[in-house]
Amino acid sequence: MTSNAAALLLLALICFQFAAAQVPVDCCLSVSEKRLPYKNLLSYTIQEAGKGCDISATVFLNRHQMKLCVAHPDDNQWVRWLIKVLDKKKDAHS
Template sequence: MAPWGDAKLLFSCILLIACCCTVTVAEIPMDCCLTVRNATVPKHRVADYRKQNAGEGCSISAMILLTRRGVKLCVPVDAPWLTEVVNHIHTVREHCKKQNFKGKRCFGVKP
């Protein structure tokens, strides 16, 4: 076989491996809410939150609340009580930042 034939075979193998790795990385599962529960969550139990947007790997839009004990709760984004909970989380974060995460109020709060 000619030297160019070996180079083409090597390039083809590298290209095949790169394509397989790309497909594998693209299939990383996401932690999505499949349903939401429209029950009020007491603000003192919530330590953190994040927003889930529909079309960005998940099928529905939701707010994921993380309790101080590490439980994830899925609630609707447009819940009227949610703004009060989010404001409370920001207030607690600022307080805990000043206290260097010490005290009962800062239990489970992420910086």
């Protein structure tokens, strides 16, 4: 009886791990060098390579709910400036 319960628990654990590994992640596959107009941007997230995605990037969300991939802020001063602008806009509305 105990071995059946242990086997069932092990099977459940394996199934859980398999399901967790199959969670799709929406990643940027490349980045654009095009400068984005800050007035159309609503928010951003930072994508780190090795944490479910292949490359590091900054993902901006615009007014049309489109995700726009640009360089990681560590790699681009213009992206750091955009992030500061959005953070100030967010703080002003809080």
